[in-house]
Amino acid sequence: MPACVENGLLFGIFLEGEGALSQGDCQDRPREHCGIFGAFGVPNAASVVYRGLFALQHRGQESAGIVASDSEKIRSRKGLGLLSEAIDPSELYELKGHLAIGHVRYSTTGGKRLQNIQPLVLEYSKGLVAIAHNGNVVNAYALRRECEANGSIFQTGTDSEILVHLMARPNAANREDSLSGCLKILKGAYSFLLLDKNSVTAIRDPLGFRPLCLGRLESGIVFASETCALDLVGAQYVRDVAPGEILRMDALGWHSESMERPEREARCIFEHVYFARPDSNVFGENVHKVRMALGRRLARDRPASADIVTAVPDSGNSAALGYSLETGIPLERGFIKNHYVGRTFIMPSTREGSVELKLNVVKDAVRGKRVVVVDDSIIRGTTCKSRFSLLRKAGAKEIHVRISAPPCQYPCYFGIDFPTRTELIAATKSLEEIRDFLEVETLGYQSVEGLLSAVGEPQHYCTACFSKEYPVEPDQPVHKMILENPADGGT
Numbered sequence: 001m002p003a004c005v006e007n008g009l010l011f012g013i014f015l016e017g018e019g020a021l022s023q024g025d026c027q028d029r030p031r032e033h034c035g036i037f038g039a040f041g042v043p044n045a046a047s048v049v050y051r052g053l054f055a056l057q058h059r060g061q062e063s064a065g066i067v068a069s070d071s072e073k074i075r076s077r078k079g080l081g082l083l084s085e086a087i088d089p090s091e092l093y094e095l096k097g098h099l100a101i102g103h104v105r106y107s108t109t110g111g112k113r114l115q116n117i118q119p120l121v122l123e124y125s126k127g128l129v130a131i132a133h134n135g136n137v138v139n140a141y142a143l144r145r146e147c148e149a150n151g152s153i154f155q156t157g158t159d160s161e162i163l164v165h166l167m168a169r170p171n172a173a174n175r176e177d178s179l180s181g182c183l184k185i186l187k188g189a190y191s192f193l194l195l196d197k198n199s200v201t202a203i204r205d206p207l208g209f210r211p212l213c214l215g216r217l218e219s220g221i222v223f224a225s226e227t228c229a230l231d232l233v234g235a236q237y238v239r240d241v242a243p244g245e246i247l248r249m250d251a252l253g254w255h256s257e258s259m260e261r262p263e264r265e266a267r268c269i270f271e272h273v274y275f276a277r278p279d280s281n282v283f284g285e286n287v288h289k290v291r292m293a294l295g296r297r298l299a300r301d302r303p304a305s306a307d308i309v310t311a312v313p314d315s316g317n318s319a320a321l322g323y324s325l326e327t328g329i330p331l332e333r334g335f336i337k338n339h340y341v342g343r344t345f346i347m348p349s350t351r352e353g354s355v356e357l358k359l360n361v362v363k364d365a366v367r368g369k370r371v372v373v374v375d376d377s378i379i380r381g382t383t384c385k386s387r388f389s390l391l392r393k394a395g396a397k398e399i400h401v402r403i404s405a406p407p408c409q410y411p412c413y414f415g416i417d418f419p420t421r422t423e424l425i426a427a428t429k430s431l432e433e434i435r436d437f438l439e440v441e442t443l444g445y446q447s448v449e450g451l452l453s454a455v456g457e458p459q460h461y462c463t464a465c466f467s468k469e470y471p472v473e474p475d476q477p478v479h480k481m482i483l484e485n486p487a488d489g490g491t
């Protein structure tokens with residue numbers, strides 16, 4: 001285990017295996033960010049966290065980790081790849097204890113390297129602490145430079161490490177309110193789980209960008225990015241961790257503290273559009289229901305004369321159902337997804353080939369038909385084009401594309417890995433140019449107003465990737481590798 005001591009902080013990297021992922025990066029969707037899960041007061045907490053992370057696998061497939069405590073010792077397992085690749089379930093018994101936190105990662109800051117796998121485990125004057133983070137701290141670059149000027153040596157290329165370095169500063173470490181004082185310095189999106197020997201602490205940023213909820217098991221408490229993970233472990237949903245809340249669980253019970261909150265929240269609307277699972281409730285609403293409402297509104301605003309409605313699976317399924325119910329046009333299964341395309345499969349060299357590997361068309365369902373095809377978003381446009389060409393090849397007479405989100409024109413700085421603005425097709429082409437590029441009869445996007453009409457408290461949502469109305473401006477241009485050393489791929 002490599003470790004180093006600097007500025008009152010011992011950094012330990014608890015890793016198994018070596019190397020970096022070689023997963024193809026042909027990205028035509030914004031990439032999921034991270035999923036976090038924690039348990040307190042639960043026998044074999046690491047096993048419960050493992051199952052919780054399993055339900056959150058869609059939020060990150062690059063790496064996974066679990067850290068557990070039995071109040072005497074903190075132990076961890078981490079690795080690259082899917083949860084089942086990163087952590088051998090037969091070794092979970094080694095992660096003893098009734099407290100544990102876990103993380104599945106898709107990197108939004110920092111590269112795919114072993115040191116960046118979370119939960120990070122560090123030691124400072126108050127002892128060992130483990131940290132799991134979902135989100136993106138937008139002033140991380142400036143804070144890191146400041147910490148480095150004061151002697152801190154960073155071990156990872158992630159923004160998540162900043163919090164522990166702030167906590168390790170001598171003037172912070174001696175104060176009772178050190179955690180809330182450090183959190184006040186952070187700007188941007190963070191849902192954190194922290195673990196020390198005796199407690200688990202759940203934190204959401206004051207704007208509440210990323211979801212985090214609290215559930216109850218017979219024997220203890222769990223925290224999860226999405227409620228689908230509570231279902232899998234058999235926990236009862238209690239409530240969301242509130243924006244700006246610091247909720248600490250220890251042997252004496254719950255201790256809740258609130259940071260100062262702005263009037264308006266900035267919940268990520270893309271959680272409803274694409275990221276979260278439809279069987280989850282996030283920000284107090286069921287994702288499937290919101291997607292259905294998006295489809296209904298899309299049908300009213302962007303009607304089409306067609307014989308069938310079909311979805312791009314899986315994220316278009318609920319919106320397509322809504323579109324069909326609203327218009328009375330029958331819903332058909334136009335595409336069948338191959339769920340068994342492994343990440344290690346040698347992908348064909350053409351985008352068309354890789355799309356065919358993942359999706360097949362039910363030819364008898366679409367041949368000779370006017371088809372409305374519903375998808376959640378168009379990012380670069382190239383993969384969408386290949387999908388629609390499969391419909392054409394299968395004999396669809398007309399293709400009417402309907403997108404349940406507005407055009408994605410601006411990058412996200414809050415924990416979603418978007419391509420640069422120049423790569424976003426809607427930022428560089430007009431509606432007619434995109435339709436022409438996709439080679440379809442008609443194209444209709446949701447409006448921002450239509451998008452917000454599908455959720456209960458529209459004033460509390462972030463829509464910056466569609467509207468450019470950033471709830472927090474980053475201090476400097478942000479990119480994924482900004483905190484990496486040049487040797488690790490940074491600048």
Ligand code: SF4
Nearest residue numbers: 268269412462464465
């Ligand atoms: S910019 Fe878009 S993806 Fe990012 S937090 Fe806001 S709504 Fe979500």
